[in-house]
Amino acid sequence: MAFGTQDEPDEVMNEINMTPLVDVMLVLLIIFIITVPVMKHAVNIDLPRASSEPEQTKPQNILFTVAADGSYFWNEQKIDDGELRTRLATEAAKEPQPELHIRGDKAVRYERVAQAMSAAREAGVRKIGFITEPEPK
Numbered sequence: 001m002a003f004g005t006q007d008e009p010d011e012v013m014n015e016i017n018m019t020p021l022v023d024v025m026l027v028l029l030i031i032f033i034i035t036v037p038v039m040k041h042a043v044n045i046d047l048p049r050a051s052s053e054p055e056q057t058k059p060q061n062i063l064f065t066v067a068a069d070g071s072y073f074w075n076e077q078k079i080d081d082g083e084l085r086t087r088l089a090t091e092a093a094k095e096p097q098p099e100l101h102i103r104g105d106k107a108v109r110y111e112r113v114a115q116a117m118s119a120a121r122e123a124g125v126r127k128i129g130f131i132t133e134p135e136p137k
């Protein structure tokens with residue numbers, strides 16, 4: 001019961017069947033033909049722009065001056081020792097806290113500058129800086 005004759009050797013198939021490949025490509029082409037117009041015909045709207053970063057508000061810096069005679073100036077306005085403590089306490093309660101920039105005359109006693117720094121520390125001022133002038137060349 002031989003199905004074939006002994007004279008015919010088994011043939012090796014040396015060509016690729018292209019029909020399944022063509023079928024898959026046609027299905028993909030139909031999918032793209034249907035979906036591309038749907039994606040292109042979207043409603044055009046002008047969306048608002050917003051920033052997700054919180055707004056940084058920087059406080060006004062306080063210019064505190066100690067004159068040569070030992071008197072105190074708060075933003076160019078003369079104040080006495082008692083008023084200094086109340087103003088420092090008011091500024092220390094603010095959030096964010098302003099920076100205290102101290103300008104001390106070179107002829108003033110260090111004690112007056114140290115008293116002002118101590119009052120600022122007691123009031124709770126965290127940022128204290130000194131302002132100097134560069135030496136002339």
